[in-house]
Amino acid sequence: MALAALCAGRAAAGAESPQDFAQIERGRYLAIAADCTGCHTGPVRGSPFAGGRPIETPFGMVAAANITPDRETGIGSWTDSDFDRALREGIMPNGSRLYPAMPYPYYTRMSKDDVRAIHAYLNTVAPVHHAVHSNQLPFPFNIRGLMRLWNSLYFEPGEYKPDPHKSAAWNRGGYLVEGAGHCAACHSPKNFLGGDRSGQRFRGYSLQGWFAPDITADPQRGLGNWSDNDIVEYLKKGHNRLAAASGPMAEEVEHGSSKMNEADLADIATYLKDQPGQADRAQPVDSADRSMKVGEAIYLDRCSACHKSDGTGVAYLIPNLAQSSSVNSRLPLTTVRVILQGADSVATPAEPTGPAMPAFAWQLNDAQVAAVATYIRNSWGHAAARVTSEDVSSARKDLAKDKD
């Protein structure tokens, strides 16, 4: 299948002048798919591209740049090839290196035409004069030159290569997931330097105090029990019969996938459902275990009014814990965090309700949170390692630091 046709997507690519509406419109759509505004927003009201938002990385803070076409503080003086080089190679016009908080290791999979379309679109937004000091990392990570080494280890530049043995839908999905969508940026396990661990792609990873769950076909920890339509609904509406998006994924849905067309989301589902999950299975904690008994009592008393005694919740309103990959994640981070802090689910045009989970940090102690988390992670067919009081205690400390 022809790469050009694949990358052009569903919006027809027209003649490429800076005023070409079809190209600008395609760029607007791709900017949504790439969720540019998720990071490049900031304090300037009414301009989601003016930057300044601090992005938390395991190494420190990086502030998102101003990507409006302001010539001094934005990217107004950049040429198409400057923009292409930044997005697909991680190198700025002055030759300095970007940090992979800007997901160029994924954007590199996008086609030159699509990146040019995004640039064409960004050139149409109102320029905002807003200087951003991007690099707020501590030594030695503040040395941008170190990224040369990082890139040599973990960065594999190059456009997405379609698999000729797979369908057009699979390949379109792959192009979006691997490129603009940069799903692996959160959902793939990383090594200690933040590089993707090979062979474990999309099997879930922790960031910003959340665990971005496994999104492979793993039926226990991943999306194996989700239909294609479940995935489409989740990305489009933020809610489906089983789950609700909250935390960083709520932002992605709000700014990104809820605005994408359903055909693209269906292709993403096709691709994700074909990603291999982990083979090994965790052993469930014995239901006769004391923490399971205590956890069950707390669950029935505090949780079951909404999530029901059997964990099934209410479709599109209260998440189904019995079939939740977040609950059954390798690490209990999200479960513990949501019990402690509560969570706002995303509200979208299709699902405006935006129900919220209340916080229990004030009411349950570490041992109680650990017990109820252990219980829900080992009930209804789930199996996962026991959650300890120490896990909860350290999550509490992290949350206290993060006032966001």
Next chain:
Amino acid sequence: MARKLPAKDVVIVGLGWTGSILANELTDEGLDVVAIERGPWRDTATDYPPAYAADELRYRIRHELFLRPEQTTFTFRNKMDQTALPIRTWGAFMPPNGVGGGGVHWNAETWRFLPTDFVVRTHLTKRYGAHFLPADMTIQDWGVTYEELEPHYDKFEYLCGTCGTAGNLRGQIQEGGNPFEGARSRPYPNPAQQQPFGPTLFAKAARDLGYKPFPQPSGNMSRAYTNPLGVRMGPCTYCGFCEWFGCGNYSKASPQTTVLPVLLRKPNFQARDNSEVIRINTDRSGKRATGVTFVDTAGNEWEQPAELVILAAYTIFNVQLLLLSGIGTPYDPVANTGVVGRNFTHQTTSDVTSFFDPAKFIFNPFIASGAIGMCIDEFNGDNFDHGPHGFVGGGYMGQLQTNGRPIETTPVPPGTPKWGAKWKQAVRENYQSTLKPGTGVHGSMYSYRDVYVDLDPTYRDRFGRPLARMTIDFHDNELKQNRFLTDKFAEIFQAMGAKQVMKEYRKGPYDITAYQTTHLCGGAVMGADPKTSALNRYLQSWDVPNLFVMGATAFPQNPGYNPTGTVGALAYWSAAQIRSQYLKSPGPLVRA
């Protein structure tokens, strides 16, 4: 000196049921709308989560969700020759406070009024003759008919996901529903909730006595529901913490669970909480509202100019704002002139507590929801011949299982000590085998010349404004009505096999300390004649056509049902007229 804010198309005073509905309808027209709410913001998960939503001490006893008397209060007296005193602890009713208003803490009984309720004076005069009504009774027709309101009742019920069994579907009487209700265009959006043992037994006894029992229409969800705005609710868990409480699991219809999620997404809507409107401003002619003045938490005064003003606060505060703003002619009960403050009403309720044999009856009173229960309507409105009885009006009655809460609901037989070991023993023995509906007889209160609201001559609020003063007492008509209804109600419990039935008749004088309902009505009523009504049939002020007044404030008298269904229907009725007529040609919608 108030600082002036940029003008809006619409300013709404109060963000409860009617404020939210009007805001949603008018923002749909593309208008720029701001709602100003005196109380705090309220969200389900942060303000009444399941972890402490069921805190009886906090909510029921200490009134967490209600207006704090330090914010404002009003004064009360029974008779015109008495001196009114300020209310310092709420008793007879609970003025709401905060976003969602009474919709947060109601029981969610969602009734329609009878078709004859809307033409009550015409109807009663025709059936019994003009002399049948007491001379000082000032009941009047509404200026709107049930048939006109039906589509709007329907809209409100589908917004709320009301659960019930239709009794009259397009004129066809339905088995299991209320045969006295007006024709409804379609069934309730959800089936009635499952009934506990007590209401089931009540329904059987009522049927044996020849009545037609039916489930009370309820805004507590019998199943998961998605309303026409796309907002979702979960099924009720029958927790029994409904009235006085917020619902922690999205199961009770409220502005928060039905309309606010959609409204808050709109860029042309803005809300200001913790801000109290102190005045509606008018131009020099007094015939046009120019906006409102409000005070924020820091004590700063702001002027919010607007083309259209919607008054959507609690009944008596709507009346107070009209009086303080000099809009409409204040009612004078001596001269019998003026309209603002006139036809103020409340409710005539009573209860029956029935003690059964603990060895044979286990009622599990804690399996409860706000509006669960079985009712009969044979003695409501003019559903029965009042000729032999010498009174008018009536009410529904029913075994409503609203709660088995440990502080409030510990019924003991008469003669039991009020505390100590014997009291504890009696509570233990009777808790499971006693039925106490709470508001078993839900009777009307008709309007009278000497029951009204005006401004207090002495007491002032924190802004120096005169408090509203209510003058209210029961009249013989209501007390007779209550005695008749309570006796009929008690007969059913006797038929159920109660070993002891305790009747608690409503007695005069009107007691401001004893809870009845929160259904204060009237004071700026709707009607066809500007001499006897403050609002026309579309809830538009006769005097200031760019001012509309929502809520039970517009009820010319209080029929024998909970008001919220009709409050919602009137809000949609008024909104529809604003959208279809007023906005095209702002001005009086009815020529006086």
